[in-house]
Amino acid sequence: MEIWDGHCHLSGYAGTPDERVGKLVALADRMGVDRLCIFMGANFHYDPTPEEMRAANDEVLDGLRNWHHHAFGFVYLNPNHLDASLAEFARCVEQGPMVAIKLWVAQHCDSPDVDAIVTRAAAAKAPIFQHTWQKITGNLPGESTAEELARLAARHPEATFICGHAGGDWENGIRAIRPHANVYADLGGGDPTAGFTEMAVRELGAERVIFGSDIPGRSYASQLAKVYGAQITEEAKRLIFSENLKRLLTPILKLKGVPVY
Amino acid sequence: MTQELIDTNVYIGPWPTRRVPGDDSAALTEMLRGHGVTQAWAGSFDSLLHKDIAGVNARLAQACAASGGLLVPFGAINPALPQWEDDVRRCAEEHRMPGIRLHPNYHGYALDDPRFTALLQAAADRKLLVQIAITMEDERMMHPLMQVPHVDVLPLPDLLAVHPGLRVVLLNAFRGVPMPLVQRLAETKQVCFDLAWLEGAAGLEVLKKQIPLERVLFGSYAPLFYFASSWLKLAESPLSETERAALMCNNAAGLLAAP
Numbered sequence: 001m002e003i004w005d006g007h008c009h010l011s012g013y014a015g016t017p018d019e020r021v022g023k024l025v026a027l028a029d030r031m032g033v034d035r036l037c038i039f040m041g042a043n044f045h046y047d048p049t050p051e052e053m054r055a056a057n058d059e060v061l062d063g064l065r066n067w068h069h070h071a072f073g074f075v076y077l078n079p080n081h082l083d084a085s086l087a088e089f090a091r092c093v094e095q096g097p098m099v100a101i102k103l104w105v106a107q108h109c110d111s112p113d114v115d116a117i118v119t120r121a122a123a124a125k126a127p128i129f130q131h132t133w134q135k136i137t138g139n140l141p142g143e144s145t146a147e148e149l150a151r152l153a154a155r156h157p158e159a160t161f162i163c164g165h166a167g168g169d170w171e172n173g174i175r176a177i178r179p180h181a182n183v184y185a186d187l188g189g190g191d192p193t194a195g196f197t198e199m200a201v202r203e204l205g206a207e208r209v210i211f212g213s214d215i216p217g218r219s220y221a222s223q224l225a226k227v228y229g230a231q232i233t234e235e236a237k238r239l240i241f242s243e244n245l246k247r248l249l250t251p252i253l254k255l256k257g258v259p260v261y
Numbered sequence: 262m263t264q265e266l267i268d269t270n271v272y273i274g275p276w277p278t279r280r281v282p283g284d285d286s287a288a289l290t291e292m293l294r295g296h297g298v299t300q301a302w303a304g305s306f307d308s309l310l311h312k313d314i315a316g317v318n319a320r321l322a323q324a325c326a327a328s329g330g331l332l333v334p335f336g337a338i339n340p341a342l343p344q345w346e347d348d349v350r351r352c353a354e355e356h357r358m359p360g361i362r363l364h365p366n367y368h369g370y371a372l373d374d375p376r377f378t379a380l381l382q383a384a385a386d387r388k389l390l391v392q393i394a395i396t397m398e399d400e401r402m403m404h405p406l407m408q409v410p411h412v413d414v415l416p417l418p419d420l421l422a423v424h425p426g427l428r429v430v431l432l433n434a435f436r437g438v439p440m441p442l443v444q445r446l447a448e449t450k451q452v453c454f455d456l457a458w459l460e461g462a463a464g465l466e467v468l469k470k471q472i473p474l475e476r477v478l479f480g481s482y483a484p485l486f487y488f489a490s491s492w493l494k495l496a497e498s499p500l501s502e503t504e505r506a507a508l509m510c511n512n513a514a515g516l517l518a519a520p
Contacts, residue, residue: 012461012462024462027462027463027497030496030497031493031496031497133401135401135402136400136401136402136403136404136405136408137400137401137408168401168402169401169402171279190399190402191399191402191458191486192486192487192489192490193279193281193485193486193487194281194282194283194483194484194485194486194487195279195280195281195282198282215462216461216462217460217461217462218460218461218462219459219460219461219462219463219464219490219493219494219497220462220493220497221464221489221490221491221492221493221494221496221497222460222486222490222493222494224489224493225486225487225488225489225490225492225493226487228487228489228493229487229488229489229490230487231282
């Protein structure tokens, strides 16, 4: 079964970006994963300066150079630096090889500051991957919840969103995004708790669930198990493992002249 | 030859805040057999919050007896309850359990509590294997009315020195126990760890540079975790046949066979 991984990072490995992507690809090969979506650099910055943003994106661009047949890049932006973010979007996506946006914890995603980024993304057919988590132990100051992403998605029905970690507290997150057909649930990054994928498929439909690993912080084993181990149909597994992400990225890949098989 | 697979970390019964596939013992048994598990050491989720621990253990023993030998019961002991010593006796004498499974964080005592010291002594006297569950759930995901910290095992090395024959397995340890302490515990040669909560890319390849794999046991934490998570960890890291056999069976079998 073909597997596209919508959630990978360059952190955790030593070496140049090229070497780090090489290590990710080698591990992916070992585990039967065909394509990787990579975002953010070796060092994670909660609220990156424009310089830190550019440096993180440069690492990904460097890493993709020799591995573009195995990996895609998502541009890391910070709504607190809107002009710099839009310039990065132009450099990395509109004029560069990247195919989507990553927003992390700098700003709550239902802030009006995010609207201009979403509008540009929708025009370029670039999906937006928004980290979300709802922690009973307390969120980071700018950390978004799935409910906040649902509010953003309601304002932008023309845009496509991936709800990172399915809200973290996925039993809440899945409910929050359920009414919004333009929001997809990322399975990556949490524990391999049984029932997670089954609930996502039951409430959202298999067409709105996307495999992601959050590698290398997480184990491929624990993340692949969420799909391999779920009591869902083989067709649902095929959609989650590759077809849904492929469908989301096809418009922008076509614009860039990248063939999709 | 068929490879034996001993799963040292499964539970029967429903998790307190969620139903998951396989949370009745018949379904769990069928699922484990389907994955090639030849023996599974089982505790009961009921033991986390129930106060009638003797009843919990009796039901656990009954469920394991009905599994055709697949499930091996590890009874719960709560040393904060009156007459806990009799629960130890029943586990050993009536139910013939090879070990006990402790949840100090859910039962409200620390490992420097004198009651825990007495419990270790009782286990040592009866040659019971002691499992301690360090973490049951990601602390960020807990129900607001059931927020439970990881078990702090810092007192354990000194306690083990008093009981050189005691064998301890820490379950779900890799989220809540810092690696230097894991290494210190591994050096005692009295402590093993199951791999259910081992995370990170190629986790076993990384772990075997930190502690000897003879200290690591296969454990799935099924049915709360997808069984495939632990199973795939054996494929994610390059392992020799000897290492695979040790993880899958030999390390755990050695614990039960130890005098």
